[in-house]
Amino acid sequence: MLYSPVDLSQKQALVFEQWTPKIVAQMNDTHFKVVKIQGAFVWHSHPETDEAFLVLDGAMRIAFRDGHVELRAGQMFVVPRGVEHKPYAEHECALLLVEPAGTVNTGDAAAGPTAPSDAWI
Amino acid sequence: MLYSPVDLSQKQALVFEQWTPKIVAQMNDTHFKVVKIQGAFVWHSHPETDEAFLVLDGAMRIAFRDGHVELRAGQMFVVPRGVEHKPYAEHECALLLVEPAGTVNTGDAAAGPTAPSDAWI
Structure with a gap:
């Protein structure tokens, strides 16, 4: 096969x-997610988890x-978990995020463009 | 800063x-490891964990x-955890492995070129 x-x-x-x-792979309870970003995101942190960013393009x-x-x-x-951060990209940038399943993109932010954390492509 | x-x-x-x-980054209890391979490795499995391979070069x-x-x-x-596998590369290939801290490269193999699982670069 x-x-x-x-x-x-x-x-x-x-x-x-x-x-x-968008989730593209899973290793145990860890998700690998592809995301495209441009402009500035909201300030937020993830009190429960670290979050890995790997730039694919841009x-x-x-x-x-x-x-x-x-x-x-x-x-x-x-x-690191709990550290406030604000992603920004001048031009569109493609990332691979590696983080625990269920991690929400806006973390603890009171408002912001929260996306589903369980969407696969 | x-x-x-x-x-x-x-x-x-x-x-x-x-x-x-060699470990290059850590996200919670997950290690990101760079490894170069060439030729055939031993058959082995990791009964306790999945193991993610991402090819960087080659x-x-x-x-x-x-x-x-x-x-x-x-x-x-x-x-997937428990699945016997045998990595092979004709020419040198560089990988990023993503797996739990402490995962040993030879898994459950009775013999083989076991490397330290805690070496950072």
Whole structure:
């Protein structure tokens, strides 16, 4: 039997809406999600979990209250649990998020563009 | 403060020995490990955990008892817990493994080139 890989470029091509992470793979209780972002997101944190960002295409910045990190394709960063952050991308940027199943994109933010946390592509 | 990203190309350049995964990032209890492989590994399984493979450079095959999957850069595959598998690469291939901290590369194999599971670069 020939098994099929998860092709991240193909998955990116299926994501049309920005800021709406889509699950592409699962390892135990950890989800791998492709998301496209552009512009600035809301300040938020995830009190219960770290969150890994891996840039697939383009470049982005994650702002923290005490600084920031710049990420481009092939670079990753893990935001520790409880740390307030605000993702930003000048141009559209495609990411792979790695985080526990059920993690909500807006975390503890009181308002913001909350997306479903259980959508697969 | 300017935080530093984890640059996967830079990390690859620091890996000189094949089949020896090196941790480059941690998300909760999950490790991200860069490993270079070439040739055939031993048949083994991980009875306690799934294991995610993401190809960074090159191409590889994972053989199963009932088939196989071919992976090239930008493609990933999650081997389910307990499933016997045998990684193979004709030419050197660089991978990102995503798996629980403490996962041993040779799993339940009685013999084989077991590498430390706690080495960071």
